[in-house]
Amino acid sequence: MSGAAAGGMARSAPLMGRDTEPTIFELSEPGRRCWQLRTTGVPAWSAEELVPAEHRRTRPVPLAEVSERDLVGHMTRLSHRQFSVDLGAYPLGSCTMKYNPKVCDEVASLPGLADVHPAAPASMTQGWLALLVELEEALCAVTGMAGATFQPAAGAAGELTGLLVMRAYHGANGEERRRVVIPDSAHGTNPASVSLGGYEVTTVPSDDRGCVDMAALRAVLDRDVAGIMLTNPNTLGLFEEGIEEIAGCVHDVGGLLYYDGANLNAILGVVRPGDMGFDIVHLNLHKTFATPHGGGGPGAGPVAVSSQLVDFLPGPRPVRRADGQGYEWLWPARSIGRVHSWHGNALVLARALAYIRVHGADGLLRVAERAVLNANWLRTRLSGTFDVPFDRPCMHEVVLAAATLRRKYGVRALDVAKRLLEEGFHAPTVYFPLVVDEALMIEPTETESLQTLEALAGAFERIAAEASREGGAAAAHAAPRTTPVGRLDEARAARHLVATFDARPSSA
Numbered sequence: 001m002s003g004a005a006a007g008g009m010a011r012s013a014p015l016m017g018r019d020t021e022p023t024i025f026e027l028s029e030p031g032r033r034c035w036q037l038r039t040t041g042v043p044a045w046s047a048e049e050l051v052p053a054e055h056r057r058t059r060p061v062p063l064a065e066v067s068e069r070d071l072v073g074h075m076t077r078l079s080h081r082q083f084s085v086d087l088g089a090y091p092l093g094s095c096t097m098k099y100n101p102k103v104c105d106e107v108a109s110l111p112g113l114a115d116v117h118p119a120a121p122a123s124m125t126q127g128w129l130a131l132l133v134e135l136e137e138a139l140c141a142v143t144g145m146a147g148a149t150f151q152p153a154a155g156a157a158g159e160l161t162g163l164l165v166m167r168a169y170h171g172a173n174g175e176e177r178r179r180v181v182i183p184d185s186a187h188g189t190n191p192a193s194v195s196l197g198g199y200e201v202t203t204v205p206s207d208d209r210g211c212v213d214m215a216a217l218r219a220v221l222d223r224d225v226a227g228i229m230l231t232n233p234n235t236l237g238l239f240e241e242g243i244e245e246i247a248g249c250v251h252d253v254g255g256l257l258y259y260d261g262a263n264l265n266a267i268l269g270v271v272r273p274g275d276m277g278f279d280i281v282h283l284n285l286h287k288t289f290a291t292p293h294g295g296g297g298p299g300a301g302p303v304a305v306s307s308q309l310v311d312f313l314p315g316p317r318p319v320r321r322a323d324g325q326g327y328e329w330l331w332p333a334r335s336i337g338r339v340h341s342w343h344g345n346a347l348v349l350a351r352a353l354a355y356i357r358v359h360g361a362d363g364l365l366r367v368a369e370r371a372v373l374n375a376n377w378l379r380t381r382l383s384g385t386f387d388v389p390f391d392r393p394c395m396h397e398v399v400l401a402a403a404t405l406r407r408k409y410g411v412r413a414l415d416v417a418k419r420l421l422e423e424g425f426h427a428p429t430v431y432f433p434l435v436v437d438e439a440l441m442i443e444p445t446e447t448e449s450l451q452t453l454e455a456l457a458g459a460f461e462r463i464a465a466e467a468s469r470e471g472g473a474a475a476a477h478a479a480p481r482t483t484p485v486g487r488l489d490e491a492r493a494a495r496h497l498v499a500t501f502d503a504r505p506s507s508a
């Protein structure tokens with residue numbers, strides 16, 4: 001590729017040993033490119049013909065100009081300084097960072113899927129529509145729901161969509177309910193979505209078994225309550241044992257049950273949210289169905305609903321034609337409208353269907369069984385080393401705590417997490433759920449082997465043992481000492497955030 005031989009800074013093997021990698025802007029050289037446009041056959045209009053003068057830029061966009069060779073070198077070096085699901089165990093509780101099988105990427109790369117424009121008419125995209133309808137049927141089968149939308153781009157976007165559906169349903173019944181109930185162990189996106197959806201949050205406490213306190217719940221329920229948002233298993237990794245009772249008393253006041261499906265991998269093929277009494281479910285395809293998480297997107301947070309709510313879903317929806325002759329797009333009768341351009345993050349949907357097809361129903365059941373087994377193995381092995389706030393069988397994740405380590409040796413959950421990086425593992429989630437002091441929330445996921453679990457548990461045990469020894473606390477406070485970037489001052493970074501890059505046009 002032209003211009004690839006030399007760049008603004010000498011870039012060759014010696015860089016590998018450096019502590020710092022130059023930014024892409026430091027690698028920039030005017031006129032250097034790593035792309036060329038295909039010949040399309042579309043006449044080449046000039047910018048003057050196409051864009052009115054007042055909308056045209058007067059200066060070039062200040063982007064880095066690099067060759068493909070330098071770009072790939074830069075990205076590869078950066079990727080070696082990262083921890084990723086492809087590298088090793090990533091026990092980040094609540095986030096379900098499980099390994100994403102490569103077959104799903106292969107499917108999503110098929111030209112017949114990847115090269116289709118979302119505006120192509122249904123008559124030319126019957127294969128895509130068939131895929132979407134099959135995925136919808138599969139997701140309804142595992143959730144016990146009647147229909148779904150694929151538009152939401154992540155779990156939180158699904159929550160907002162579900163709440164808007166809830167609002168539309170009550171509105172259609174001539175009711176303006178104002179409150180949504182959420183347990184105090186809920187994920188932070190739940191109350192945020194409730195507020196965005198125009199509702200007030202009513203919080204109910206957990207009882208001493210880590211479940212919704214039934215007396216407190218009953219006390220806040222009345223006909224002003226639009227619904228309750230729950231995740232089951234909840235964010236403490238525990239199954240809400242009173243779910244049928246909860247469903248009964250929320251439905252009794254005319255409210256709906258919203259299921260935050262971020263933890264669905266714990267119950268796949270075992271029990272369905274619909275059978276527990278839920279009316280609306282969002283699914284995190286980028287968790288349960290192993291499509292990659294990517295820095296806030298592109299993920300997919302489809303929302304599935306019971307039959308009474310299908311008419312309110314965003315549109316258009318892919319459906320089988322009534323005459324049995326293929327598929328078409330259909331607007332639900334009382335749709336809340338679009339929540340995403342086009343049809344959502346479509347290739348994430350293709351990945352999810354590939355994952356479901358490869359596993360089959362029995363494979364999905366094994367996913368759940370293995371996820372729960374792995375978490376309970378860790379709980380049992382580590383219960384003598386760390387505090388176990390709720391010492392009973394957990395589901396796919398276990399919440400431990402470093403409260404005793406902090407009290408005795410001044411070593412906190414944050415220190416344990418940072419030390420774990422030195423041991424070659426990603427850190428667990430810390431300080432969440434908020435109801436647990438010094439929480440360490442560990443989700444091993446079903447993809448890790450017994451050997452990996454043993455290595456992970458061994459690392460946790462070494463860290464705890466070291467804390468009790470002379471100089472051990474100091475080592476924990478200094479961690480991580482072996483990673484490309486050491487311990488950062490996170491409070492300073494948050495308070496003095498520098499979110500801009502002083503980029504000058506490279507031709508200047």
Ligand SMILES: Cc1ncc(COP(=O)(O)O)c(C=O)c1O
Nearest residue numbers: 094095154155156187189260262
């Ligand atoms: C329980 C729960 N609910 C909702 C979400 C939000 O999902 P997303 O990050 O896809 O927006 C998460 C994310 O970790 C979660 O763990």
